[in-house]
Amino acid sequence: QKEVEQNSGPLSVPEGAIASLNCTYSDRGSQSFFWYRQYSGKSPELIMFIYSNGDKEDGRFTAQLNKASQYVSLLIRDSQPSDSATYLCAVNGGFKTIFGAGTRLFVKA
Amino acid sequence: DARVTQTPRHKVTEMGQEVTMRCQPILGHNTVFWYRQTMMQGLELLAYFRNRAPLDDSGMPKDRFSAEMPDATLATLKIQPSEPRDSAVYFCASGQGGSTDTQYFGPGTRLTVL
Numbered sequence: 529q530k531e532v533e534q535n536s537g538p539l540s541v542p543e544g545a546i547a548s549l550n551c552t553y554s555d556r557g558s559q560s561f562f563w564y565r566q567y568s569g570k571s572p573e574l575i576m577f578i579y580s581n582g583d584k585e586d587g588r589f590t591a592q593l594n595k596a597s598q599y600v601s602l603l604i605r606d607s608q609p610s611d612s613a614t615y616l617c618a619v620n621g622g623f624k625t626i627f628g629a630g631t632r633l634f635v636k637a
Numbered sequence: 638d639a640r641v642t643q644t645p646r647h648k649v650t651e652m653g654q655e656v657t658m659r660c661q662p663i664l665g666h667n668t669v670f671w672y673r674q675t676m677m678q679g680l681e682l683l684a685y686f687r688n689r690a691p692l693d694d695s696g697m698p699k700d701r702f703s704a705e706m707p708d709a710t711l712a713t714l715k716i717q718p719s720e721p722r723d724s725a726v727y728f729c730a731s732g733q734g735g736s737t738d739t740q741y742f743g744p745g746t747r748l749t750v751l
Contacts, residue, residue, distance in 0.1 A: 562739065571728055571742035572680070616680065618740075624693055625740065627672075629679035 531555060532619050534628035542636050547604040549631050551617030554598070560620040561593055561600045566630065567613045575615075576602070607635045639663045641743035643729050649749045655717040658746045660729030661710055668738060669712045671697075671704055672728040674745075680728070686712065687734055719750045 533552050541547045549563075560579055564572035578584045578591040578600065590603040600619075604611055614630040642661045650656055662669050671683040684694040684704035694704060701723075703715045716723055726747050730740040 560738070571745050573742065574739050577739060620738065624682060624685055625738070626682075627680040 531626045532617055532628035534615075534617050534631045536629060537632040538634050539631055540634045540636060541607050543607060543609060545607050545635075547607045547611065547633055547635070549602040549604075549615050549617075549633065550599060551601065551619075551628055552599045553617075553619045553626075555619065555621045555626075556595075556598060558595075558598075558619045558621045560625075561591070562618040562620070562625070563589075563591060563600075563602045564616040564618060564627075565613045566616060572616055604633075607633075609635050609637045611635050641729055641731050641741055643727075643743035643746050645746060646744060647747045647749075649751065650719055651751050652720055653718040654750075655715065656719050656723075656748060656750075658714045658727055658729075658748075660712040660714075660731075660743055662712065662729070662731030663741055664710070666731035666733055666741070667709075668732045668734045668740075669706060670730040670732075670740060671712070671714050672730065673725045674728060675725045683714070683727075716748075719748075721750045724748055724750050 562577045563575045566572040576591045578593045584591045588605045592601045612635045616630045617628040644659045669686040674680045683697040685692045689706040706712045726745045728745045729743045732738040732740045
């Protein structure tokens with residue numbers, strides 16, 4: 529079992545819809561959770577981080593964390609074609625950060 | 638605008654040759670990471686430094702890969718000898734450390750070994 533799992537996609541949503549990206553992790557002691565966005569041919573860039581159970585909102589992005597169920601999700605409201613990218617979930621258990629393989633998102637205009 | 642820099646951006650070499658990739662972390666960051674990314678394996682952690690000391694290099698093939706931080710402004714990743722299976726994009730990232738550490742990625746070095 530991989531330490532951080534994501535559905536590889538592609539996840540296809542129409543412009544203006546809500547895109548929901550999910551991630552599960554195996555280390556119950558994990559403390560910090562990150563979402564990175566990676567455009568094709570570019571390097572990953574941080575979108576959001578979350579440390580506590582519940583929701584954290586930043587503009588069109590909402591990160592949700594449920595430590596009891598060991599999952600973290602990212603919601604993108606009013607999806608735009610420019611949101612089309614691969615989204616990497618990353619989990620830190622106090623020593624090192626483990627990245628998931630990423631979910632490819634495609635937003636159709 | 639502080640950012641991580643990497644050189645070279647692209648490298649094409651022949652099997653058996655030595656490859657050296659360089660990274661300049663963001664000034665003030667005390668953690669440096671080397672990752673390899675391929676379509677098949679995704680983003681793999683190769684090595685991790687904190688305050689220039691190697692903390693974890695378990696993801697790195699020890700027989701041919703080596704990573705060092707000669708000083709706080711330079712991290713190097715060396716492959717000797719290189720093999721076609723080493724073809725990938727190698728990213729360097731830096732951060733300020735701790736479990737809440739956010740990593741800032743460089744642009745990557747795209748390596749092709751023929």
